[in-house]
Amino acid sequence: AQSVAQPEDQVNVAEGNPLTVKCTYSVSGNPYLFWYVQYPNRGLQFLLKYITGDNLVKGSYGFEAEFNKSQTSFHLKKPSALVSDSALYFCAVRDSMWENRDDKIIFGKGTRLHILP
Amino acid sequence: DAGVTQSPTHLIKTRGQQVTLRCSPKSGHDTVSWYQQALGQGPQFIFQYYEEEERQRGNFPDRFSGHQFPNYSSELNVNALLLGDSALYLCASRAGEEFYNEQFFGPGTRLTVL
Numbered sequence: 001a002q003s004v005a006q007p008e009d010q011v012n013v014a015e016g017n018p019l020t021v022k023c024t025y026s027v028s029g030n031p032y033l034f035w036y037v038q039y040p041n042r043g044l045q046f047l048l049k050y051i052t053g054d055n056l057v058k059g060s061y062g063f064e065a066e067f068n069k070s071q072t073s074f075h076l077k078k079p080s081a082l083v084s085d086s087a088l089y090f091c092a093v094r095d096s097m098w099e100n101r102d103d104k105i106i107f108g109k110g111t112r113l114h115i116l117p
Numbered sequence: 118d119a120g121v122t123q124s125p126t127h128l129i130k131t132r133g134q135q136v137t138l139r140c141s142p143k144s145g146h147d148t149v150s151w152y153q154q155a156l157g158q159g160p161q162f163i164f165q166y167y168e169e170e171e172r173q174r175g176n177f178p179d180r181f182s183g184h185q186f187p188n189y190s191s192e193l194n195v196n197a198l199l200l201g202d203s204a205l206y207l208c209a210s211r212a213g214e215e216f217y218n219e220q221f222f223g224p225g226t227r228l229t230v231l
């Protein structure tokens with residue numbers, strides 16, 4: 001069965017330091033991977049996605065993620081954290097074996113990122 | 118350009134009641150999906166509407182039903198509410214059926230069942 005794991009409920013990082021939010025996945029076929037961010041009282045905002053191609057994906061607000069097939073991981077990274085990055089981050093996956101019109105994606109439980117000033 | 122809008126923002130119901138949530142997709146979008154986000158959990162896919170038809174469905178009972186109108190707006194209906202239905206309900210829209218077109222999410226409707 002398809003699944004996503006975000007092993008850390010919370011990550012604390014000092015402002016200006018690099019940050020990493022971890023994500024691992026399990027699918028039957030090839031994975032299509034996504035990161036979303038959720039601010040309080042707001043819906044999910046798309047950050048980036050990996051469909052195919054370069055393993056390093058660059059997204060919004062200076063975030064990037066690295067697809068590692070051997071480790072089945074898709075960790076979210078940023079070289080220098082900002083206080084405004086504090087939010088709830090969700091990793092999500094869909095299976096390439098699903099039909100293209102299948103909108104279903106599987107979300108992780110989320111990781112709360114705290115950037116300390 | 119307005120993004121995805123949802124109404125109402127908050128809703129309180131009692132067990133056994135019925136509820137209708139509404140969603141207007143982003144301009145130019147014709148596909149609408151609904152997700153349930155329980156407290157402390159990630160969103161779970163409920164169903165997807167395209168061309169006024171339910172195209173895909175997640176693992177939710179028949180108490181959850183929906184509708185899409187000719188203007189692409191959508192409703193989510195939940196009958197016989199249970200305490201466990203308390204959650205944030207998110208609507209997402211995109212252009213076309215293809216999954217790799219980016220989904221845009223609304224702010225959600227917070228449903229509390231007492």
